[in-house]
Amino acid sequence: MTDWVDVAKDGELKEGQCRVVDVDDVMVAVFYREGAYYAIEDMCTHDGGELASGEVEGDQIICPRHGARFCIKNGKALTPPAYEDVYAFPVRVEDGMVQVCDDRFD
Template sequence: MAEWIDIATVSELPPGSRKVINTPYCEVAVFNLDGQFYAIEDVCTHDGGELASGTCEGDQIICPRHGARFCIRNGQALTPPAYENIDTFPVIVENDMVKVDIDG
């Protein structure tokens, strides 16, 4: 069953921005990529470090610790040293509120 939680209004997450939230299950990073919203688990599958403070290049987040790259859109691990994908979560915009399904 879906468990939608409010993240921010659309204006609070302009294109190019990100926000990390703590949920009962994990840390979730929400990104606005050119007006489209995506949510990923904020953990590198290589060593368990956080990802959201890393550099974004297009639709990729680069782990700030060891440089592994992940696709923000689908969670795919793109470069070593990470080989496992990260979890992604459904995102909707409803009444100007960005919401994430943490039960995704």
């Protein structure tokens, strides 16, 4: 069974903000954008660097190391040097808490 991990209180993250949480030893970046929460693995598929400290432009996160862009909504790799997508995790709001889980091994 999948365990849900608390990220923040609903409303705590402001537009464009991100919070990184450890979900079963996987770093997950949770974004708030246009009234919704999105979660992707905090690891660039180009070189394994973290993504969360990158700039958010619209629904894209720009890798701070080499400039690859990923969609924060679905993890799609949008520009080189990254060609592989990052995993997008399910997010929910339960009892006023934003939560994320890693459902890959259920």
